[in-house]
Amino acid sequence: xxxADEHAxxxxxxxxxxxLGAHLRRLRESKGVSRETAGWEIRSSESKISRMELGRVxxxxxxxxxxxxxxxxxxxxxxxxxxxxxxANSPGWWQEFGDILPSWFQSYLGLEExxxxxxxxxxxxxxxxxxxxxxxxxxxxxxxxxxxxxEIDRRIRLRxxxxxxxxxxxxxxxxAVLDExxxxxxxxxxxxxxxxxxxxxxAAEHPNVRLQxxxxxxxxxxxxxxxxxxxxxxxxxxxxxxxxxxxxxxLYLDKRGDVDHYAAAMDQLCIEAEPPxxxxxxxxxxxxxxxxxxx
Numbered sequence: 001x002x003x004a005d006e007h008a009x010x011x012x013x014x015x016x017x018x019x020l021g022a023h024l025r026r027l028r029e030s031k032g033v034s035r036e037t038a039g040w041e042i043r044s045s046e047s048k049i050s051r052m053e054l055g056r057v058x059x060x061x062x063x064x065x066x067x068x069x070x071x072x073x074x075x076x077x078x079x080x081x082x083x084x085x086x087x088a089n090s091p092g093w094w095q096e097f098g099d100i101l102p103s104w105f106q107s108y109l110g111l112e113e114x115x116x117x118x119x120x121x122x123x124x125x126x127x128x129x130x131x132x133x134x135x136x137x138x139x140x141x142x143x144x145x146x147x148x149x150x151e152i153d154r155r156i157r158l159r160x161x162x163x164x165x166x167x168x169x170x171x172x173x174x175x176a177v178l179d180e181x182x183x184x185x186x187x188x189x190x191x192x193x194x195x196x197x198x199x200x201x202x203a204a205e206h207p208n209v210r211l212q213x214x215x216x217x218x219x220x221x222x223x224x225x226x227x228x229x230x231x232x233x234x235x236x237x238x239x240x241x242x243x244x245x246x247x248x249x250x251l252y253l254d255k256r257g258d259v260d261h262y263a264a265a266m267d268q269l270c271i272e273a274e275p276p277x278x279x280x281x282x283x284x285x286x287x288x289x290x291x292x293x294x295x
Contacts, residue, residue, distance in 0.1 A: 014110030015234075016088035018055035022235040023081065024064070025053040027071040041070045054238065054254075055114070059085040097158045100151060104250045108243055111252075113165055115172050117232035119266050123179040124227070125187065126196060128159050129166060130176065130203050130211075135196040136160075138188030166208065175210040177269045183213070183286040190290060197287040204279045212273035213282045230262055 028038055028049075035046040042048070042063040051057045064085040068078050094101065094109045101109075112118065120127050125139055136159045140152050147155070165171060186193040204211045229243045242253040242262045253259060274282055 012092050012110065012113045013088050013090050014055065014092065015114035016084060017057075017059065018114050018233055018235060018238060020059060020064075020081065020084050020088055021053040021055040022238060023084075024067060024071075025237075027073060028053075028067075031071050033070060038067060038070065042066050058089050061085050093161060094158060097154060100154060101158070102249075105245075107252070108245075108250065109162065111231050111241055111243070112162065114233055115231040116234045117173045117175070118229060119175045119177075119232075120227070120229040121177045121179075121266060121269055122182055122227045124182060124185070126178070126182055126200065127174075127176050129163055129174060130200060130209075131159060131163075132192075132196050132199050133160065134192045135188055138192055142187075166206065171208050173208045173210070175212075175270075177212045177214060177266070177273050180213055180215050180286075183283070184290075186290065193290055194287060197283055197290065201280055201283045201287070204276075204283065210276050211279045212270060212276055213279060214269065214273045215282070218272050228262060230259070230266060 028035070035049040038049045039045045039047075044063075048057070052059065052063075061082060064082055065078075068074075068081060073081065092106070092110055092113070094106060098106070118129070125131075126135060128136070131139065133156050136156050137152060140147070140155045144152065144155070166174060183197065187196075200211065203209050227245070231241045231243065233240075239254045239256070240259045240263070242251075242259055244251040244253070253262070
């Protein structure tokens with residue numbers, strides 16, 4: 001296996017689907033087989049093959065076996081790929097929270113876990129991957145005012161489960177750009193916000209976390225439309241995915257034009273934001289100012 005394959009195999013089922021799909025695509029292309037022909041072989045369509053090769057759908061072992069036969073794959077490689085398909089169909093760790101998770105966000109959790117680079121822009125809240133438990137509780141209450149204490153606690157555990165990916169042996173890189181408003185809005189009260197700012201200062205020192213702040217003095221900026229994330233995967237030939245969350249749904253964009261538009265906006269945000277080596281100073285200043293008594 002390549003190092004990218006080992007990375008994917010060490011994490012969840014979405015990563016395994018991404019890995020297997022990319023492998024199947026390389027096999028198909030090496031044999032000069034069209035997606036249409038491959039789709040016919042598994043009694044399906046060209047679009048189903050496309051979704052399989054992008055890791056966007058689960059794999060039936062029969063379909064994988066039929067494709068491997070079409071591509072002339074036998075022996076140990078065949079056994080390994082069929083086994084990979086079986087493991088790729090196992091439930092993700094977040095399935096135990098399925099009763100409180102909309103299906104569109106479950107898809108994001110799988111992609112987040114499979115990503116090698118997560119670039120995110122936030123205008124109102126600290127990114128979920130960097131939230132303290134108390135800050136997360138305050139944010140969750142804003143969106144789920146009628147939720148019970150038990151449900152809120154489960155949602156916090158879910159968020160903390162997501163954060164574990166930053167500490168795994170081969171973690172993704174997180175590059176977060178925050179509007180200064182995120183730091184100035186005392187979500188949960190001053191004590192909660194001070195603890196959150198302190199946690200952000202520590203996070204900025206993490207080797208796989210880059211954190212930048214867009215200060216108020218920069219005026220308008222490239223992402224005035226709202227928050228979004230761009231996910232990149234270990235397989236270099238897989239397209240990036242843009243994730244835009246809405247109140248009751250989300251958008252997943254992977255068309256080249258859409259991704260390029262958001263990537264250009266993100267690049268411009270990084271230019272307009274304070275340099276990463278100034279982030280700790282900016283956060284320290286915000287921490288000091290939020291702790292000052294009002295006159």
